[in-house]
Amino acid sequence: MIEIRGLSKSFVGQDGGRVRALREVDLDVAENEFLTVLGPSGCGKTTLLKIVAGLVPADSGEVRVDGVPVLGPGPDRSMVFQNFALLPWATVLDNVAFGLEMRGVGRTEREERARSLIATVGLAGFETKRPAELSGGMQQRVGIARALAVQPRVLLMDEPFGAVDEQTRRLLQEELLSIWEESRLTVVFITHSMEEAVLLGDRVVLMSARPGQIAEIVPVPLERPRSSDVGALERSGEYVEITAYLWDRLRDMHHEHRAAR
């Protein structure tokens, strides 16, 4: 469904030097797949996601969604950001309905859809609050509802649970899993957590640093649905084994990177 071919991207750093963020990345994401992306800091994960979102142009290569080249942002793809990126002056309801308003959906319909999604993410009753009145976890629930409001086919999530406490993170993981299990969404999810990558993903993409390339793709053959008993899953031998394998690979990559410098 998402085809990424030969994607390269460089930036000019503050010292005027060139930073190669991505080099010749090829990746396919299947329809309804939950793909997680893991890699050392600065390996180009966010850049990759932003190029798929159409927010940043690639230097070379291309991204296609259902065969159509990505030339900019589109209603088929929604992004969820680590720092929530909500409109501070707008209510929860208006934040969630914002994308629909931009697309010209009438007030009654957009408010109806927004209310239903606010309930889905567990925030019924908070429609008139503003972001500053909410906890980080609640703000990210708004971020997820806002992304889902436009009924995208692809959800692009950039470390969405990186800024919330551990307990909230667990709840949000379970909620995201159940939303995804009931939908036909395709998800690309960036994380720093090996555990999160395994818990959520059908496959884990391991990226290596400078320039960012795909080092390996690790399948996660754990049973679905996973939302009902995350605790049991985390105690299973398979889960522990895959997580340990990811750590071995990341540690090797870290040592190789240090040796090459």
Ligand SMILES: Nc1ncnc2c1ncn2[C@@H]1O[C@H](COP(=O)(O)OP(=O)(O)OP(=O)(O)O)[C@@H](O)[C@H]1O
């Ligand atoms: N707009 C920009 N201008 C200059 N350099 C940039 C820009 N955006 C990203 N970079 C550089 O490109 C490289 C990849 O950045 P990117 O944010 O994609 O990595 P990341 O893997 O998401 O990092 P992290 O895990 O720390 O969020 C980094 O070296 C970063 O400093």
